[in-house]
Amino acid sequence: MHLILFFVFAGFCLAGAINLLLQSHPINSALSLIVVMTSLAVLYLMLGAEFLAAAQVIVYAGAIMVLFIFVVMLLNAGREERTLGSHAARAVGFPAVVAILAVIATVIVKAQDLGIAKLGEGLTNAPDSTNIETLSKVLFTELLLPFEVTSVLILIAILGAVALASRDEERQAGK
Amino acid sequence: MNALYSHGVPLSYYLLLSALLFALGVVGFLIKRNLITVFMSIELMLNAVNLSFVTFAHQWHAVKGQIFVFFVMMVAAAEAAVGLAIIIAIFRARATLAVDRIDLMKL
Amino acid sequence: MNGSLHLWLIPLLPFAGFLVNGLLGRRLPKWLVTSVALLAPLAAFGVVLCAALQIFTPMELRSWNGPGPIPSAFALPYIEICSHPWINIGALHIDFSFVLDQLSLVMLLVVTGVGFLIHVYSVGYMNDEAGYARYFSYLNLFLFFMTVLVLAGNALLMFVGWEGVGLASYLLIGFYFQKTSAADAGKKAFIVNRIGDFGFLIGMFLLLANFGTLTFAEIATKLGQDPGWNGGVVTVIALCLLLGAAGKSAQLPLYIWLPDAMEGPTPVSALIHAATMVTAGVYMIARTHVLFDHSPFALGVVAIVGAATALFAATIGLVQNDIKRVLAYSTISQLGYMFLGCGVAAYSAAIFHLVTHAFFKALLFLAAGSVIHAIGGEQDLRKMGGLWKKLPVTFAVTTVGVLAISGFWPFAGFFSKDAILYAAFTHGAGGKALWFVGLVTALLTSFYMFRLWYLAFLGKPRGEAAHHHSTPWSMLVPLVILALLSICGGWISGVWMGVGHFGDFLAPSVGAQSVEAGNGSLELILSILAVVVALLGWFIADLFYRQKPTRPAELAAALPGGYKLLANKYYVDEFYRATIVKPLLAISTYFLGWVVDTGLLGGTAWLLGGIATFAGALLQRWQSGNLRSYAAWLAAGAAAVLLFVVVPWPAVLASLSAIHLGGSGH
Numbered sequence: 001m002h003l004i005l006f007f008v009f010a011g012f013c014l015a016g017a018i019n020l021l022l023q024s025h026p027i028n029s030a031l032s033l034i035v036v037m038t039s040l041a042v043l044y045l046m047l048g049a050e051f052l053a054a055a056q057v058i059v060y061a062g063a064i065m066v067l068f069i070f071v072v073m074l075l076n077a078g079r080e081e082r083t084l085g086s087h088a089a090r091a092v093g094f095p096a097v098v099a100i101l102a103v104i105a106t107v108i109v110k111a112q113d114l115g116i117a118k119l120g121e122g123l124t125n126a127p128d129s130t131n132i133e134t135l136s137k138v139l140f141t142e143l144l145l146p147f148e149v150t151s152v153l154i155l156i157a158i159l160g161a162v163a164l165a166s167r168d169e170e171r172q173a174g175k
Numbered sequence: 176m177n178a179l180y181s182h183g184v185p186l187s188y189y190l191l192l193s194a195l196l197f198a199l200g201v202v203g204f205l206i207k208r209n210l211i212t213v214f215m216s217i218e219l220m221l222n223a224v225n226l227s228f229v230t231f232a233h234q235w236h237a238v239k240g241q242i243f244v245f246f247v248m249m250v251a252a253a254e255a256a257v258g259l260a261i262i263i264a265i266f267r268a269r270a271t272l273a274v275d276r277i278d279l280m281k282l
Numbered sequence: 283m284n285g286s287l288h289l290w291l292i293p294l295l296p297f298a299g300f301l302v303n304g305l306l307g308r309r310l311p312k313w314l315v316t317s318v319a320l321l322a323p324l325a326a327f328g329v330v331l332c333a334a335l336q337i338f339t340p341m342e343l344r345s346w347n348g349p350g351p352i353p354s355a356f357a358l359p360y361i362e363i364c365s366h367p368w369i370n371i372g373a374l375h376i377d378f379s380f381v382l383d384q385l386s387l388v389m390l391l392v393v394t395g396v397g398f399l400i401h402v403y404s405v406g407y408m409n410d411e412a413g414y415a416r417y418f419s420y421l422n423l424f425l426f427f428m429t430v431l432v433l434a435g436n437a438l439l440m441f442v443g444w445e446g447v448g449l450a451s452y453l454l455i456g457f458y459f460q461k462t463s464a465a466d467a468g469k470k471a472f473i474v475n476r477i478g479d480f481g482f483l484i485g486m487f488l489l490l491a492n493f494g495t496l497t498f499a500e501i502a503t504k505l506g507q508d509p510g511w512n513g514g515v516v517t518v519i520a521l522c523l524l525l526g527a528a529g530k531s532a533q534l535p536l537y538i539w540l541p542d543a544m545e546g547p548t549p550v551s552a553l554i555h556a557a558t559m560v561t562a563g564v565y566m567i568a569r570t571h572v573l574f575d576h577s578p579f580a581l582g583v584v585a586i587v588g589a590a591t592a593l594f595a596a597t598i599g600l601v602q603n604d605i606k607r608v609l610a611y612s613t614i615s616q617l618g619y620m621f622l623g624c625g626v627a628a629y630s631a632a633i634f635h636l637v638t639h640a641f642f643k644a645l646l647f648l649a650a651g652s653v654i655h656a657i658g659g660e661q662d663l664r665k666m667g668g669l670w671k672k673l674p675v676t677f678a679v680t681t682v683g684v685l686a687i688s689g690f691w692p693f694a695g696f697f698s699k700d701a702i703l704y705a706a707f708t709h710g711a712g713g714k715a716l717w718f719v720g721l722v723t724a725l726l727t728s729f730y731m732f733r734l735w736y737l738a739f740l741g742k743p744r745g746e747a748a749h750h751h752s753t754p755w756s757m758l759v760p761l762v763i764l765a766l767l768s769i770c771g772g773w774i775s776g777v778w779m780g781v782g783h784f785g786d787f788l789a790p791s792v793g794a795q796s797v798e799a800g801n802g803s804l805e806l807i808l809s810i811l812a813v814v815v816a817l818l819g820w821f822i823a824d825l826f827y828r829q830k831p832t833r834p835a836e837l838a839a840a841l842p843g844g845y846k847l848l849a850n851k852y853y854v855d856e857f858y859r860a861t862i863v864k865p866l867l868a869i870s871t872y873f874l875g876w877v878v879d880t881g882l883l884g885g886t887a888w889l890l891g892g893i894a895t896f897a898g899a900l901l902q903r904w905q906s907g908n909l910r911s912y913a914a915w916l917a918a919g920a921a922a923v924l925l926f927v928v929v930p931w932p933a934v935l936a937s938l939s940a941i942h943l944g945g946s947g948h
Binding site: 002003006010013014017018020021026029030033036037040043044046047048049051052055056059060063064067068071072074075077080089090093094096097100101104105108109111114115116117118119131134135138139143146150153154156157158160161162163164165167 | 183184185186187188189190191192194195196197198199200201202203205206207208209211212214215216218219222225226229230232233234238239241242244245246248249250251252253254255256257259260261262263264266267272273
Binding site for chain 3: 201204205206213274275277278279
């Protein structure tokens with residue numbers, strides 16, 4: 001049962017990824033990516049990372065991809081045009097990808113001590129501490145500083161985005 | 176194989192899926208011509224890595240793996256915001272989103 | 283040992299003079315430049331005198347009687363070593379060490395004393411010249427290096443002084459650097475000296491290799507201890523050192539620079555090319571006499587070189603028309619005498635001749651300078667004449683000088699020349715031949731010196747009488763002092779003839795005379811013979827230049843070939859030019875210039891530049907600005923890194939080669 005679930009949602013992931021590559025309109029690619037994200041959320045659930053599954057849906061699928069779609073619609077991006085292309089990308093890039101994939105796959109397949117993921121298993125097997133409790137315990141005590149720094153990072157990102165994307169006329173009009 | 180049916184999914188499957196998603200992301204980066212789509216391929220790569228992390232967190236029962244994923248998500252969010260702002264700025268400057276047309280950095 | 287002699291002051295004071303005049307001279311008033319320039323050698327002379335008096339206190343001198351070394355308050359040689367070591371590598375230890383013994387004391391007195399007199403003379407001579415301060419700074423620099431050379435306790439420090447005096451000589455010969463001939467003469471002097479220095483260097487290397495030390499005292503000790511040192515290596519070392527001495531002291535075949543060096547100002551010729559620098563070679567041989575004593579072959583070579591040079595130069599001097607050239611060839615000839623003296627192991631006699639020669643040759647040069655200065659720069663003897671009335675003091679001192687150099691008793695030259703000739707005559711095999719050559723040379727010397735005397739001063743004036751400057755007292759006083767020294771300089775030997783007590787004085791440092799002087803009748807006969815020969819020379823000169831002034835022209839017309847040969851200095855310069863200079867120039871221009879410089883070096887540079895440009899052009903196309911190609915290369919790089927890290931290459935390569943080898947084995 002577990003296995004079937006895995007194959008189904010892994011299939012959704014791969015299908016969405018391949019669809020992202022095959023579509024020519026960016027909006028379609030964005031929607032395929034949303035499919036990938038949500039399937040991954042399910043996979044996270046199966047691996048016992050409930051909080052992350054929720055975060056994946058809320059943050060990734062719900063915020064980041066929405067942002068992507070906003071930008072696509074804002075810029076009125078149309079179907080991809082036929083452009084000059086690049087020989088290097090095909091001649092050098094594809095073999096490189098194949099090589100990377102081959103190396104990683106070999107390492108994974110040859111690895112001895114990978115185990116088996118069981119449904120219902122998570123970070124701990126203790127019944128009274130949930131995933132989010134375990135996560136929070138570490139995040140807000142031991143890793144408090146990185147957490148705060150991340151918030152600063154997001155603030156900087158906001159400022160940067162505003163600075164980059166604002167129109168010059170607005171700034172001049174504002175003066 | 177008998178064990179699999181009753182016991183669960185081998186972790187190597189998750190890892191292979193992660194590797195495949197990553198490879199597809201790189202391919203997308205290489206062959207797509209629209210700037211926004213290239214950026215989406217990058218997000219796909221990030222997600223593949225996230226899956227890896229969660230898998231290993233599950234294997235070693237290490238909470239730090241999941242916390243890392245959390246941070247990756249935050250950073251990805253910030254990066255997406257800034258990156259899309261840059262794309263908007265490029266579009267305003269060059270009126271095109273084709274990757275091959277944005278080549279001012281050549282010698 | 284009571285107190286230090288402060289030997290370091292002797293070189294330092296002239297060096298300070300050099301610095302002041304060299305760096306600030308142009309901005310200082312003339313009187314200050316003169317004062318500094320004169321103070322330096324005077325002070326140095328003062329220090330030498332003090333040292334001499336401290337060593338040979340008058341009290342001891344009075345108590346000394348009879349032969350044997352003069353007692354000294356200090357144990358000689360007195361050694362002063364700078365506390366900071368110079369070279370300290372492994373077994374090689376070389377210090378800055380100054381050594382004062384009888385030999386260096388004599389030399390120093392000559393160098394600083396005569397040097398000071400010439401400095402005074404130069405004040406008058408160079409008064410109207412541009413570059414006044416530069417001249418004196420160079421002179422002081424020369425004094426610095428010369429004193430270092432004399433005081434040096436090891437061969438390396440002596441070599442420093444050696445090279446330094448060569449440098450000072452170059453600077454002073456080329457003093458009128460705007461004249462091409464002067465600049466060329468300076469270069470010629472330096473280069474020919476360099477050839478000699480090569481010999482000196484090789485000698486030093488051999489000394490180091492065989493004795494492990496360059497200190498003269500240690501070498502002497504080692505040579506004395508081991509009776510096995512004879513011939514062989516010692517001969518080679520001695521011959522190398524002889525090459526160096528020949529270069530510096532203008533012996534055959536490296537004498538060619540000295541006549542050309544007359545391009546420099548006359549006081550320079552007097553100081554450097556008569557009294558001091560050219561005698562450095564003789565001094566060096568006397569310093570290292572232990573080496574020569576152990577190698578009869580080298581001594582023989584020295585003697586032959588000296589005698590041959592003496593005769594050779596004297597013959598050339600017979601027909602020269604430039605007054606300074608006559609004196610230059612005379613210097614070469616007299617240096618030949620000194621080498622002859624060294625070659626028969628009569629080192630004291632050679633040094634004695636060095637001292638007397640310094641007196642009368644400096645005197646003659648300065649007198650010639652006075653003549654040149656008075657008649658406005660004319661140097662050709664054929665255009666002079668009748669100057670005895672206008673320049674009486676100069677005439678008188680020149681007469682003294684000519685008499686001294688010809689070897690008339692009781693002037694200085696008689697004693698020293700007689701000592702050398704006697705030592706040659708009594709020196710075993712071949713000595714008599716050497717003596718005969720020396721005698722003939724004495725005849726020629728007397729002849730051409732009196733020729734000069736007649737042509738320059740006597741007879742009717744042949745040149746224009748314009749530009750008659752009166753000679754300032756700063757030029758006359760040194761002349762008179764040197765004349766006095768030329769008269770009484772020989773009397774320090776304390777006997778009627780020969781080297782006498784002077785030889786006893788020098789014996790601790792240069793070894794005892796092989797034959798005791800004052801050996802009665804033989805020496806008397808030889809001395810009388812020498813004086814007779816000198817008179818003969820005077821008589822012949824009188825015949826040619828006073829009684830019938832057309833005789834020389836007639837003789838020259840009768841023997842045109844011989845005359846031309848002598849007048850053109852046996853074409854030696856032309857010979858060197860054809861055999862050595864031209865091939866070197868050809869090699870430099872064609873081989874080194876075209877092949878090596880343009881071809882190899884230029885080609886390599888061009889090649890490297892070409893490679894860089896080519897590679898750059900090639901790699902430039904990589905930077906296309908295309909995002910996708912950049913991404914592709916990124917991926918390729920990542921793949922490479924991944925492959926490199928993950929794959930166990932040693933095992934893989936081993937298995938691959940095993941497969942390959944195993945496959946090929948079948």
